[in-house]
Amino acid sequence: MKQINVGVIGTGWCGGIRANACAENPLVNELHVAETNPERLEEIKKETNPTTFTSDYEQLLKNDEIEAIFISATPESTHYPMIKASLEAGKHVFVEKPISQTLAEADEVIKLAAEKNLKFTVGYSQRFKSKHAFVQKTLKEGTIGEPVTCLVSRNVTRELGNKITGRTKLSPASMEATHDLDFLLWCLQPRKPIKVYSQTAGKLFAQKSDTPDHQWIIVTMDDGTTITVGAGWILPIGYPNYSQCWIEVVGTDGALTIDDTHKEVQFNTTEHGIRYPMSSMPGEPVDHVFAGPMASETDHFVSAVARNRPVMVKPEEARLVMDVYVAADLSAETGEPVTIPRNDPN
Ligand SMILES: NC(=O)c1ccc[n+]([C@@H]2O[C@H](COP(=O)([O-])OP(=O)(O)OC[C@H]3O[C@@H](n4cnc5c(N)ncnc54)[C@H](O)[C@@H]3O)[C@@H](O)[C@H]2O)c1
Numbered sequence: 001m002k003q004i005n006v007g008v009i010g011t012g013w014c015g016g017i018r019a020n021a022c023a024e025n026p027l028v029n030e031l032h033v034a035e036t037n038p039e040r041l042e043e044i045k046k047e048t049n050p051t052t053f054t055s056d057y058e059q060l061l062k063n064d065e066i067e068a069i070f071i072s073a074t075p076e077s078t079h080y081p082m083i084k085a086s087l088e089a090g091k092h093v094f095v096e097k098p099i100s101q102t103l104a105e106a107d108e109v110i111k112l113a114a115e116k117n118l119k120f121t122v123g124y125s126q127r128f129k130s131k132h133a134f135v136q137k138t139l140k141e142g143t144i145g146e147p148v149t150c151l152v153s154r155n156v157t158r159e160l161g162n163k164i165t166g167r168t169k170l171s172p173a174s175m176e177a178t179h180d181l182d183f184l185l186w187c188l189q190p191r192k193p194i195k196v197y198s199q200t201a202g203k204l205f206a207q208k209s210d211t212p213d214h215q216w217i218i219v220t221m222d223d224g225t226t227i228t229v230g231a232g233w234i235l236p237i238g239y240p241n242y243s244q245c246w247i248e249v250v251g252t253d254g255a256l257t258i259d260d261t262h263k264e265v266q267f268n269t270t271e272h273g274i275r276y277p278m279s280s281m282p283g284e285p286v287d288h289v290f291a292g293p294m295a296s297e298t299d300h301f302v303s304a305v306a307r308n309r310p311v312m313v314k315p316e317e318a319r320l321v322m323d324v325y326v327a328a329d330l331s332a333e334t335g336e337p338v339t340i341p342r343n344d345p346n
Contacts (some may be wrong), residue, residue, distance in 0.1 A: 003029035004306045005051075007060035007091070009082055010073030011044040012033045013025035013241075014096055014123070014294065017282055018070045021290070021298035023048035025307040034060050036073075049307035057082065061089035068092040068119075068305045070298070076170065080105040083120075087112045092119040094301045094311075097178055098170075099318045106322055110315045119304055121311035122318035124182040125282055128300070134191040135249055136187045138256060145253030146223075147188060153179035153216075153230040154245040156281075158204070160235030165211045171332070172215040173198065173325040179281065180245070181217070182313070182321045184227045186248075193227075193320070197337040198328035204234045217328040219268050239267075241280035 006028050008019045015035075021027045031050045034057035035041040039045075045053055052063070060066055069091045071082045079142065080100040086093045087109060099122050100106045113120035126132050139147055154176060164175050173181075197221050200212035214232035221227065235242065247258035262279030278284060282291010290296070297312070299326075304311045327338040 001027070002306050003027055004067045004302065005032065005063075006068050006070070006302065007032040007034065007057075007063070007066045008070045008072060009034045009060065010071065010078075011040060012072065012074065014282055015070065015072030015258040016040075016044060016047070017285075017290075017294045018072055018094075018298045019044055019048045019050070021044075021295040022302065023050075025302050027299075027302050030065065032060050032063065032066055043340045047232055058085065058341060060083055061091065066091060068094070068302065070301075071095040072123075080109065080129045083109045084112065087116055087120070089116055090116065090118070092136060092305045094121050094298075096123040096124065097182075097318070098122075098174060099315065099322060103322060104328065106315075106319050109158075110319060113315060116309040119301075119311050121301060121304075121313045122315060123294075123297065124179055124318070124321075125293040125297045126179045126183050127186060127312055128297040129260070131247075131260055132183055135183075135247060135256055137165070139187045141250075143250030143253070144249065146257060147225045147249060147251050149226045149228070149248075149250050150184050150187070151228045151230075151248045152184060152245060153228075154180055155230075155232040155235050157235045157237050157239075157241065157244045158233065159237050160241055160243075161205065161211075161213075162335050164233065164314040165205060165209065170328050171325070172200070172212060172231040172233060173217055173328040173332075174322075175231075176233060177215060177217055177229045178321055178325055178330070180229045180231070181219070181227075181324050182317065184219075184229065185320060185324070186317065188221055188225060188227070191221040191223050191225060193219045193324050193340050194222050195337050195339050196324055196327040196331055200332045203245065212332075215328070215332065219324060236322070239275040239277060239279055242276055243279060243281045249320075272308055307327075 202212040219227040244261040278291035281295035
């Protein structure tokens with residue numbers, strides 16, 4: 001069995017999950033980590049026992065024995081230069097969303113990966129949840145007939161909203177709804193989005209910044225199917241990184257309703273009251289198992305590189321998602337629908 005050597009850049013919340021999953025994966029020979037926060041570096045060293053560790057990610061790129069790199073650093077502006085440098089160093093790349101900050105940057109790195117024949121993918125971890133995979137499978141098999149309308153409404157806690165908006169000025173569309181747009185566009189392939197309308201509302205974060213609290217996005221597909229995605233980040237603080245999601249897919253011959261609000265496990269203590277464990281988007285380790293999608297997603301990329309198989313999220317798909325959320329932000333700003341492909345300079 002061919003093993004590969006893997007590097008992880010940025011080992012915070014998500015990168016920590018990636019590094020731990022790689023450390024346990026039999027297809028991974030050596031794990032190398034780069035982390036700029038010295039305390040976090042010490043923690044991840046204890047958790048994963050990496051072959052090498054550094055605060056300078058370029059050291060990973062200089063190591064010819066490393067074939068694949070996970071980029072999990074923040075702020076999000078680090079992604080594009082890290083992708084570019086990793087591809088130029090001949091590494092296969094997995095980057096957390098967003099792929100980059102502009103469509104031009106995304107186009108550049110997608111082209112570079114294709115020219116160098118390297119695997120390049122983006123972390124849309126919800127595709128690795130069984131409930132989500134079931135929606136995709138059902139639509140692909142046509143069991144509920146032709147899709148008519150699809151809705152995903154997601155809300156996360158204000159602690160997450162504060163973390164995200166504190167490091168960068170990005171909208172709920174680009175940072176949160178991006179997952180659900182990717183999911184629905186994936187489910188509805190080969191249909192293409194042609195029109196986007198979006199509205200934001202803001203009363204809480206607006207007291208300190210111009211960040212909206214919530215954003216609705218309506219997308220019309222080229223066959224007339226409509227998509228509605230809502231993303232909010234001001235739920236009261238409860239279980240750390242809690243996310244609740246509700247999915248409705250209505251077709252000509254049936255319907256699917258998916259409750260992904262994580263209420264099936266209620267953990268009630270005198271100290272905290274009711275909490276909902278295993279309810280974050282990436283998931284969390286529970287002793288010997290991982291409850292959530294991010295560990296499987298990490299393993300899938302390792303396997304794609306080691307066995308030379310296709311990646312789950314094609315970079316062109318992530319680029320299309322970006323096209324839609326950029327259009328949504330423009331629509332929210334102007335109050336007008338935006339057509340895709342865009343015919344204005346972007
Ligand atoms: N797929 C999902 O469900 C999901 C969920 C949350 C976040 N994300 C995405 O994952 C990415 C990481 O988010 P997070 O919440 O894990 O962030 P985080 O802030 O918890 O972790 C980022 C880590 O990167 C380190 N870092 C920063 N610059 C670095 C550098 N130059 N070299 C090495 N390390 C560096 C930081 O010290 C930190 O430990 C973001 O792009 C975010 O959008 C995805």
